[in-house]
Amino acid sequence: MDISVVVPLYNEIESLPELTSWISQVMDNNRFTYEVILVDDGSNDGSWEMIRTLNKGNPFIKGIKFRRNYGKSAALNTGFDAAEGNVIITMDADLQDSPDEIPELYRRITEEKYDLISGWKAKRHDPLSKTIPTKLFNAATRKMSGINNLHDFNCGLKAYRRAVVKNIEVYGEMHRYIPVIAKWAGFSKIGEQIVEHRPRKYGTTKFGMSRFINGLLDLMSIFFVGKFGKRPMHFFGAMGTLSFLAGTIITIWMIIDKLRAISNGEHYRNITDQPLFYIALVAVILGSQLFLTGFVAELVARSAPERNKYQVEEVI
Structure with a gap:
């Protein structure tokens, strides 16, 4: 036809x-x-x-x-x-x-x-x-x-x-x-x-x-x-890693800054009183959740019945 x-x-x-x-x-x-x-x-x-x-x-x-x-x-x-x-x-x-x-x-x-x-x-x-x-x-x-x-x-x-x-x-x-x-x-x-x-x-x-x-x-x-679709960890893992690293870097920077202030005898307010602390905390938690989401998505993708179905144009 x-x-x-x-x-x-x-x-x-x-x-x-x-x-x-x-x-x-x-x-x-x-x-x-x-x-x-x-x-x-x-x-x-x-x-x-x-x-x-x-x-x-x-x-x-x-x-x-x-x-x-x-x-x-x-x-x-x-x-x-x-x-x-x-x-x-x-x-x-x-x-x-x-x-x-x-x-x-x-x-x-x-x-x-x-x-x-x-x-x-x-x-x-x-x-x-x-x-x-x-x-x-x-x-x-x-x-x-x-x-x-x-x-x-x-x-x-x-x-x-x-x-x-x-x-x-x-x-x-x-x-x-x-x-x-x-x-x-x-x-x-x-x-x-x-x-x-x-x-x-x-x-x-x-x-x-x-x-x-x-x-x-x-x-x-x-x-x-x-x-x-076939590699969800590449998306969620990358986003989670970036978020986790950002929170970790902020945390390390605050710790170093506090140690510097203490060594110089300067007054330094508590880390938990700073907005950056909560930004870092959210970033670390969000990064961990995104990473776990990536793992779960990978498990779902690997269990899908069409996980290894690919478009084949020709076979000789």
Whole structure:
């Protein structure tokens, strides 16, 4: 099969007939073999009944229904598991992504051998309340991930080589950072394509300020797990050592300073009366706790069932 189109959706009953008809037309015109996987993330507006109807009219349209709303990341991850195509295309169900972009995305994956192509909506039709947080996230993600050639990490329209989606896991709000997850998994050939951003035709946006906070936390999680997931002691141990050494150095300095004052006959107040004493005490205790945290994290990592699971590209 050439292409699997994975579409996560939540309460998008009005747009589904037009979207699936458009996708099918593009596929037929380009003679692609395909499947469209519609993942219903707990809709309550009749979207699943519409998916059933669409499936009866076109067997290439498939559906997966969640019992409740889990979020876009869960829908994408489930869709990735079910996808059978050599190239996987993801897009939103609100008709703001154009299926006409599919042939070029497919060509770049198959001919230019990219692992992942991310869409860039250079001209957006969103309110400032959505575009400004998006720009801030994109700038922070570029800085932390080192993927400097992407302008829009959160664009729903993306294309993947099959091996990518079968070797990554998406959860929480991490669909925003799939290129980062792919890079940490060893898929480093990541490109970008300017795509059309169409005005929303039906329904309302699902964007909320809670996603701004969750997205930031998930970015920090990706950065930490990707860098220190298999060696947590390198992070906690280093931080603990620095903190412990800082407290120890301050303590030694205070002791030496007191001995000097005593030897010169100078008045010297008790060490416990000085703010530096409590700073040193906190630093030593914090350093010890961080070090112990590192040991515990190492024990957990070594006991994990995937502790020795690594990405192998080829075996001959």
